[in-house]
Structure formats: C-alpha cells, structure tokens
Amino acid sequence: MPFADLSSDIRAAAPDLRGRLLPNQDLSALTWFRVGGAAQLLFTPADEDDLAYLLSKLPADISVTVIGLGSNLIVRDGGIPGLVIRLGGKGFTEIAVEPGDRLRAGTAVPDVKVARAAADASLDGLAFFRGIPGSIGGALRMNAGAHGGETTDVLVEARGVTRKGELVKLSHAQMGFTYRNSAEATREIIFTSALFQGRPGEQAAIQAEMDRVTQAREAAQPIKERTGGSTFKNPEGGKAWQLIDAAGCRGLRIGGAQVSEMHCNFLINTGGATAADVEGLGEEVRRRVKENSGFELQWEIKRIGVAA
Numbered sequence: 493m494p495f496a497d498l499s500s501d502i503r504a505a506a507p508d509l510r511g512r513l514l515p516n517q518d519l520s521a522l523t524w525f526r527v528g529g530a531a532q533l534l535f536t537p538a539d540e541d542d543l544a545y546l547l548s549k550l551p552a553d554i555s556v557t558v559i560g561l562g563s564n565l566i567v568r569d570g571g572i573p574g575l576v577i578r579l580g581g582k583g584f585t586e587i588a589v590e591p592g593d594r595l596r597a598g599t600a601v602p603d604v605k606v607a608r609a610a611a612d613a614s615l616d617g618l619a620f621f622r623g624i625p626g627s628i629g630g631a632l633r634m635n636a637g638a639h640g641g642e643t644t645d646v647l648v649e650a651r652g653v654t655r656k657g658e659l660v661k662l663s664h665a666q667m668g669f670t671y672r673n674s675a676e677a678t679r680e681i682i683f684t685s686a687l688f689q690g691r692p693g694e695q696a697a698i699q700a701e702m703d704r705v706t707q708a709r710e711a712a713q714p715i716k717e718r719t720g721g722s723t724f725k726n727p728e729g730g731k732a733w734q735l736i737d738a739a740g741c742r743g744l745r746i747g748g749a750q751v752s753e754m755h756c757n758f759l760i761n762t763g764g765a766t767a768a769d770v771e772g773l774g775e776e777v778r779r780r781v782k783e784n785s786g787f788e789l790q791w792e793i794k795r796i797g798v799a800a
Contacts, residue, residue, distance in 0.1 A: 495532035495573060498554070502533065502575075506549040511537040519567045522559065522578065524625070525759075526718050527767040528567025529797060531557075531576035539583030540653065540684045547682075548657025550575065556655060557796060558682050561602060563625035564634070564721040564793050569767045569800035577682060579629065584684060589613045593690045594648065599629030599683045603636070606688070607702055616693025617646055623705040625721050632683045634792070635669045639705050644669035646688045652681040672725050672792055714752045718761035723774055724789040732789055733757040736777055739784040746773040759793075771795055 497515040517534035520526050537543035550556070555574030559565060584600035587609045595615060597606050603621040606628060610618035620641030624631060631643045632650050647669075650662045660681060668675025709715055724732040733756050736742070742756040748765030751773065752758040759770055778789045 495530065495571065498533055502546075502550070502554075505551070506546050509546055510539075510542045511535055511546070517576075519559070519562075519572065519576070523562035523565050523567055524718060524720050525562075525566060525761050525765070525767070525770055527569070527761060527765055527770055529569050529571025529767075529800065531571060532573045533575045535575055535577050536580050537577065537583065538581065540651075540659070542583070543577070543579075543682065543684070544653045544657040544659060546657075547653060547655060550657075556682075558629070559796075560600070560627040560630045561625070563627075564630055566720070566767050566771055566793055566795045568771070568795065568797035570798035572797040579682075579684070589615070590687070593692060594687055595690060596685060596687045597628050598685050599627060599632065601628050602626070603628060603631055610688075610690055611695060611698040611702060613690075614693055614695045614698065615690030616698055617641075617690045618688060619698055619701040619705060622702045623709055625715075628686050629683050632667070632686055633674055633678070634672050634794075635674055636672070639708065642669075646690070648687040648689050650683050650687075651685045652683040654682075655680045712755055714754045714758050714760055717752070717758075718763075718765075719752065719758050720793045722757050722792050723759050724757055724778070725792045727787050727789065730785070730787055735781045735785050735787050735789065739777070739780040741777045741780055744773065744777065746776060749773040751777060766800075767797075768799065 494516045499513050499515045514534045516530045518530050520528045557572050558577045579600040584598035587597045589595050603624040607619055607622040620639050623638035624636045635643050647664050726732050736756040741751050743753050744751045747769035748762050749769035750760050750762050752760050782788050
C-alpha cells in the first residue's frame with residue numbers, strides 16, 4: 493500500500509527547493525540486494541545548501557533517513573516512512589587534491605573512485621578504499637575498512653548538515669571512530685564531504701597495491717552477485733566467516749536468499765528474494781552460530797524501514 497503523499501506539503505513549506513522530491517519511490521533498484529519497498533518521499537538535493545534549506549524547513553515530526561549507494565543496506569519490504577535522502581549530482585561527487593598531500597571528496601563519491609584519484613595524484617595510504625563497496629558517506633558512518641586500512645586511519649575532518657539544517661564540521665576526534673562504527677553524536681548529521689590525509693608515494697606502487705586488492709576481492713567475494721558487503725562484524729576473538737562455516741551455514745537458503753558458497757559472510761539474492769528472506773536468513777545464521785559456538789554475531793549490514 494502506498495504511503496500518503498507529503499510532497500505538496502513539503503514544497504509549500506520549502507518553496508525555493510531546487511532538488512528532486514518524489515513521493516512513493518521504489519528503493520529496491522537503489523540497493524545492491526535489489527530488494528525492499530518504497531520511500532514515502534525520496535529527496536535528491538541539488539547541493540549542500542539545498543539540503544540544509546530543506547532540513548531547516550522540514551517539520552520535526554517527519555523522520556529522515558539517508559541512503560548512499562545501497563551496498564551495505566537492506567531496505568525492508570514495507571519501505572521507509574518519512575523523508576529518504578540520497579545524495580548525488582555534482583554537489584556531492586567532486587574530488588579535489590589539496591595542499592599537504594590531502595584529498596577532499598563529496599560523500600556520494602564511490603570509495604573506489606577516491607582510491608583511483610589518490611593513485612592518479614601519487615598519494616599513498618588510500619588504496620584500501622579500492623576494496624570497499626559503497627560511498628564515502630557510508631565509510632564515514634561505519635568507519636569502513638578493508639585490506640589493512642580503515643577510514644579512521646586517514647580522515648582529517650568531515651563536513652555535514654544537522655537535522656535542523658545547520659552546517660557543521662567534525663574533526664577526526666569528534667567522529668569517535670570504533671570498529672565499524674562512529675560516535676552516537678554523528679547519528680543526526682548528514683555528511684556532505686570529507687578530507688583525507690595521504691602521503692607521497694610512487695604511482696606505480698600504489699596502482700600495484702590497488703590491483704592486489706582488486707584481485708583479492710574477485711578471488712574471495714561474490715562481487716558479481718546481488719549482494720551487500722560483509723554481513724556481520726568480526727567478533728572479538730573470532731572471524732565471522734569461520735564461525736558461520738563451522739555452524740554449517742555455507743549455502744544455507746531461505747526463499748530466494750542464500751549464504752554465499754564462495755564467502756559465507758556474504759548473503760546473496762539468487763533471484764526473487766524479498767528483504768524478509770535476506771534478513772531472515774541472516775537471523776537464522778546468527779541463531780545457528782550462537783548455538784554452535786556461543787558467539788553472538790552483530791550485523792554489519794544496515795537494516796532499515798518497516799516490514800511488509
């Protein structure tokens with residue numbers, strides 16, 4: 493059932509809005525799993541000022557959800573009530589090399605493009621982004637990392653907009669990074685850009701490192717399937733994939749969802765899966781791992797929205 497159309501009310505409250513505001517937009521095509529329901533309102537701001545303007549005019553009782561490239565995301569089948577924001581366009585996709593071996597990127601920039609831009613500029617230290625699916629916004633939110641590097645290792649500062657439409661800048665310390673997470677204080681901020689610190693390097697050596705990361709991903713992860721990133725965080729004292737394998741979950745299916753045979757910390761949509769299939773499979777994996785080893789796996793993939 494469609495959500496109530498709030499677009500006319502929002503446009504009346506924010507008549508100078510420049511971005512796209514669309515009611516009842518299907519989100520399944522915007523997630524790598526290709527599952528999920530609709531957004532009550534989907535907003536793509538023209539730029540940072542446009543985003544701040546809408547948020548400053550948005551009624552307090554309308555919830556706000558931000559999605560990026562959808563690589564690490566399950567949108568539940570009932571969709572997402574309220575306003576869903578997806579950054580895109582020139583205002584959030586620019587990359588610039590700055591003095592002091594630094595690189596600034598909009599938060600809609602895919603992680604892989606940051607790695608490539610750094611390599612082109614002979615900036616070492618950012619090649620690990622080549623192995624992370626998703627965008628810089630998601631990397632900030634969850635301290636994304638791969639192949640020996642994490643966002644916390646290279647971030648100088650992040651810029652964003654609060655729920656009230658205020659522009660803010662957060663230092664590395666204010667981000668409060670922990671393993672695959674950032675501080676609770678960042679929850680209400682919609683990040684718009686980030687500044688990273690690199691170091692001088694040899695372009696050929698950086699490219700070789702990126703090639704190594706690419707080959708490792710292709711050999712070990714089901715990147716050609718409808719999947720997300722790693723499903724569960726590695727618990728202290730264990731590796732998620734080993735615990736899942738030991739619990740007999742490799743290849744396990746629920747509906748159209750399956751634990752990958754290639755890498756069992758990845759769930760895949762084999763075709764026709766619902767969001768409930770994918771999330772239900774993940775919960776069954778958690779149950780079996782807990783029963784088998786005593787470890788309680790924590791979701792790394794974000795699950796948002798309401799059940800159908």
